[in-house]
Amino acid sequence: xxxxxxxxxxxxxxxxxxxxxxxxxxxxxxxxxxxxxxxxxxxxxxxxxxxxxxxxxxxxxxxxxxxxxxxxxxxxxxxxxxxxxxxxxxxxxxxxxxxxxxxxxxxxxxxxxxxxxxxxxxxxxxxxxxxxxxxxxxxxxxxxxxxxxxxxxxxxxxxxxxxxxxxxxxxxxxxxxxxxxxxxxxxxxxxxxxxxxxxxx
Numbered sequence: 001x002x003x004x005x006x007x008x009x010x011x012x013x014x015x016x017x018x019x020x021x022x023x024x025x026x027x028x029x030x031x032x033x034x035x036x037x038x039x040x041x042x043x044x045x046x047x048x049x050x051x052x053x054x055x056x057x058x059x060x061x062x063x064x065x066x067x068x069x070x071x072x073x074x075x076x077x078x079x080x081x082x083x084x085x086x087x088x089x090x091x092x093x094x095x096x097x098x099x100x101x102x103x104x105x106x107x108x109x110x111x112x113x114x115x116x117x118x119x120x121x122x123x124x125x126x127x128x129x130x131x132x133x134x135x136x137x138x139x140x141x142x143x144x145x146x147x148x149x150x151x152x153x154x155x156x157x158x159x160x161x162x163x164x165x166x167x168x169x170x171x172x173x174x175x176x177x178x179x180x181x182x183x184x185x186x187x188x189x190x191x192x193x194x195x196x197x198x199x200x201x
Contacts, residue, residue: 018109018110018111018135021107021108021109021110022135024107025049025105025107028045028107029045032045032048033045043140046139046140048106049105049106049107049139050105050106051103051104051105051139051141051144052103052104052105053101053102053103053141053144053145053148054101054102055099055100055101055102055148056099056100056102057097057098057099057100058093058098058099058100058115063098063100063112064086064089064090064093064098065086066100066111066112066115067089067098067100067115067117067131068084068085068086068089070112070113070114070115070131070132070133071083071084071089071115071129071131072084074131074132074133074134075170075171076134076137076170076171076173076174077131077132077133077134077137077142077171077174078129078130078131078132078171078174079127079129079130079131079163079165079166079171079174079175079178080128080129080130080163080164080165080166081166081168081171082128082129084129089117092117092119092128096117096118096119096120096128097117097118097119097120098115098116098117098118099115099116099118099152100112100114100115101113101114101115101116101132101145101148103136103141110133110135110136113132113133113135113136113141114130114131114132114133114136114141114145115129115130115131116129116130116145116149117129117130120156120158123157123158123159124158124159124160124161124162125153125156125158125160125161125162126161126162126163126164127149127161127162127163130163132145132174142174142177143177143181146177146178146181147200147201149161150192150194150197150199150200151199151200153194154194154199158194159193159194159195160191160192160193160194160195161183161191161192161194162189162190162191162192163178163183163189163190164188164189165188165189165190166188175190178190178192182197
């Protein structure tokens with residue numbers, strides 16, 4: 001009974017299959033980079049994977065459960081380390097937005113690999129939580145998601161995006177992705193000025 005998980009998404013029931021696909025990806029990466037592990041060679045390898053990202057708002061019970069799983073389990077790519085309950089996530093969604101990112105490549109589905117809890121305050125956004133699966137880590141997906149958030153904010157006439165973060169040893173490299181993209185640290189906040197930036201492809 002100690003090993004029974006009371007809440008599990010439909011996606012988690014295919015976790016074993018996803019790990020098998022990841023093994024194939026790892027083998028492909030090794031084959032393509034073992035003789036040349038330069039950044040350019042790695043980027044060229046990533047291009048062969050034909051990534052596709054689809055974006056949706058959380059609506060169903062399974063969407064909320066998957067967001068809950070990401071927030072509870074993710075340490076390395078979790079911006080606030082908030083361990084929200086399922087009920088708290090549902091309550092948040094009543095007046096705010098939860099954005100989910102689904103990833104697939106030529107091998108198959110990664111599934112929902114990222115959730116962002118987004119709160120609108122006047123003409124500004126607050127990223128209440130940003131959690132991303134480590135299965136997609138290091139594949140330039142983080143940058144693509146930040147591009148999406150930037151472009152989405154532009155369409156909503158948002159001036160700035162704020163995020164209260166908790167930095168630790170595990171998520172430090174993830175935080176750097178935000179800084180490299182243009183977020184500015186101010187004490188325990190990161191601020192991104194949307195108006196000063198353009199729409200990205």
